[in-house]
Amino acid sequence: MEIPYTVEERPDTGLNNSKLGIWLFLASEIMLFGGLFSAYVFLRMGAPDGAFHEWGQELNIPLATVNTLVLITSSVTMVMSWASLKMNEFSKYKLYMGVTLLCAVGFLVIKYFEYTAKFDHHIYPSTNTFMAIYFTLTGLHGLHIIGGMIVMFYFWFPGSKMWQTEPEHFANRIEVLGLYWHFVDLVWIFLFPILYLL
Amino acid sequence: MSGQDHSDIQSHIRTYMLVFGALAILTVVTVGASYLEVTSGESIFIALIVASVKGSLVASYFMHLISERTMIINILLLTIAFFFVLMFLPLMTTTDASQILQ
Numbered sequence A: 001m002e003i004p005y006t007v008e009e010r011p012d013t014g015l016n017n018s019k020l021g022i023w024l025f026l027a028s029e030i031m032l033f034g035g036l037f038s039a040y041v042f043l044r045m046g047a048p049d050g051a052f053h054e055w056g057q058e059l060n061i062p063l064a065t066v067n068t069l070v071l072i073t074s075s076v077t078m079v080m081s082w083a084s085l086k087m088n089e090f091s092k093y094k095l096y097m098g099v100t101l102l103c104a105v106g107f108l109v110i111k112y113f114e115y116t117a118k119f120d121h122h123i124y125p126s127t128n129t130f131m132a133i134y135f136t137l138t139g140l141h142g143l144h145i146i147g148g149m150i151v152m153f154y155f156w157f158p159g160s161k162m163w164q165t166e167p168e169h170f171a172n173r174i175e176v177l178g179l180y181w182h183f184v185d186l187v188w189i190f191l192f193p194i195l196y197l198l
Numbered sequence B: 001m002s003g004q005d006h007s008d009i010q011s012h013i014r015t016y017m018l019v020f021g022a023l024a025i026l027t028v029v030t031v032g033a034s035y036l037e038v039t040s041g042e043s044i045f046i047a048l049i050v051a052s053v054k055g056s057l058v059a060s061y062f063m064h065l066i067s068e069r070t071m072i073i074n075i076l077l078l079t080i081a082f083f084f085v086l087m088f089l090p091l092m093t094t095t096d097a098s099q100i101l102q
Helices: A017-046 A051-056 A061-086 A090-120 A129-156 A158-165 A167-197 B006-033 B040-062 B070-101
Strands: none
Touching: A017 A129, A017 A167, A017 B070, A051 A129, A061 A090, A061 A167, A061 B006, A061 B040, A090 A129, A090 A158, A090 A167, A129 A158, A129 A167, A158 A167, A167 B006, A167 B040, B006 B040
16 A cells, blocks of 8 residues: 655645655654753753753863764755755765765764773773763754664665665655655754753 | 755755854853753753754754644644643642642
8 A cells, every 4th residue: 555645745734644654753853952951951951050051071182073063064965965855866866875885884983983992991881970961962963863874875876776666755754864864864963062062 | 845846955055054053153152051050940941942953953954844744743733732731740749749739
């Protein structure tokens, strides 16, 4: 059975089902991260004055800044991969999606160096409440990056066959993937200052 | 976003590049502002304002919310209302604690 309204818009919502679905999913994601941001505020308020700032000094700001720029770049290349499909330039789509995937790998590699540097200094989630929320938030964010990479890889390589048969449907899929990826970028935009800079 | 022609997409691409530049500059501004000698409250305020501007740019242009259907905007407004409830929960706990101490 074919899923209805994957390309054309539903008359009642004015949207195709994929787009409505991803936005509802992202709404649930806002609440998921919202709960953890709330926990961050709660732990920060419960910690001794200045303790969160002091504990945060252990983090590597230059590496996190580079990671922020990497993720912003990946957001641009992701939206460019969708725009390329809209202009019927499939080879450019492949290029931009490949670069997005590389940026995601780069982000995780930098994160790996950050994590291992902490572990080498015997800093773990159990060290203090700041490190507990730092590892929880960045770990969950990292899982979202991995999830996005799996879908990106699928649409970059095996799933891209769909372009030959249903180009508009395929472009919609990339738009939906892009919305997810921009959300992951959006979460990092807030994680970066609250964890590394404040 | 649907049904755009090539010239529409070309104009979008120019916007994406401008937003990319703005995001990169604002990232440097965020890091630079963290070295300012201001109070903790002021630095939190500055960091959140800059992050909110960056977030708005991503949501408006990369996620196309600026030209999105009303239904999606309404879903997000409802979500954001609940998000702020979550953010204010810790504040409510401190109010409770101060009342108990009195």
